[in-house]
Structure formats: C-alpha cells, structure tokens
Amino acid sequence: MATEIPRLDFPAFQQLAPETVRALRAVTAATKQSALGAELIELVKIRASLVNRCPFCVALHRREARALGISAERLEALAGWRESPHFTKAERAALAWTDALTQLRDGDVPDAVHSEVSAAFSGEDLAALTSVVATINAWNRIAMAYRFPAEPDAEGGR
Numbered sequence: 366m367a368t369e370i371p372r373l374d375f376p377a378f379q380q381l382a383p384e385t386v387r388a389l390r391a392v393t394a395a396t397k398q399s400a401l402g403a404e405l406i407e408l409v410k411i412r413a414s415l416v417n418r419c420p421f422c423v424a425l426h427r428r429e430a431r432a433l434g435i436s437a438e439r440l441e442a443l444a445g446w447r448e449s450p451h452f453t454k455a456e457r458a459a460l461a462w463t464d465a466l467t468q469l470r471d472g473d474v475p476d477a478v479h480s481e482v483s484a485a486f487s488g489e490d491l492a493a494l495t496s497v498v499a500t501i502n503a504w505n506r507i508a509m510a511y512r513f514p515a516e517p518d519a520e521g522g523r
Contacts, residue, residue: 373511375421392500399493403433405456409463409494410501412443416467419505420515426501458485459494466498 379386396406407430414422427440442449446460462482465474482491507513 373513375508375511375513378507378511378513389500389503392496396493396497396500400487400490401459401493401497404430404435405459406497407433407435408439408443408452408456409459409497411440412446412460412463413467413498413501414505415444416464417502417505417509419509421508421513422501422505424515455485458482462491462494463498466495467502 373381397403407426410426411423411430414426430440431437439451442451443460446452446457452460458481461478462474465478482494486494
C-alpha cells in the first residue's frame, strides 16, 4: 500500500520559493496597471482556473470577484460562457483567448481567436491580457502540484 507524501501548503511554498512568488506577484501588479480593469482580470483568472480544475484558485478568485461586485450569476456563467448572454463582446474575446492559451491545442492559438481578441483590445492591452493568462496558469500549476486546499468562498462553496 502506497503512502501519500505530504504536500506543501501555500505558506510553505512561499517560504521555499520566495523569489518565484515575488516574480509572479510582480507580473500580477503590472497587469493591474493596464486598462483591462479588475473585473475582467478576475473573470479571466476564474475561467483559466475552471479549465485547469484548480479548486484553490477558483475559490480565491471567486471571493475576489465578489468583493469587486461581480454577480454570482456572472460567476456561475463562466463555466459555459459561450452560451451565456452575461458577457460583453470584449469579455467574450478575452475568455476565448484565455481558453486558447490555457489549452493550447495543436501547439498554438487559432488565427480566428487571435483576430477576435486583437479586434477587441489594443496591442498593449492584449499583452497585459496574455500576461494575466500566463500568470494564472503558472499559479494553477503550482497550486495543483501541491494540492493547496481550497477555502470555502463567502457563500460556502468552493
């Protein structure tokens, strides 16, 4: 019978890899200076975390989204955003970009997705959006590697 090896929690990871945590937080801080807006950034972080099935990051960013005033209805709609009427054209483009970068089918992003997101965002904002997606994917992988426990959100969910 195999014995499960204990994994790190976030404080332990932070202590072991402080420069990594600082670097990821620096990218996060830089993207907050963009014109994307806090709400779109949180929607993107939640969507990538849903795609990656990262319960720690989903719960964390749902709490942050609620603090920004994003409705529970919009948060729930992220799982099936393509069929939902709750997102603007720019948000849809950002979510399509998020899905494409998170899943990277066939090794790249389809031209149609790039065209859609390029029409919705300036070059600078697209670079910031790409950085948000790359950073949350890094955090998802760290959290999942160590199985960081998800803390219940304000409504008792995860």
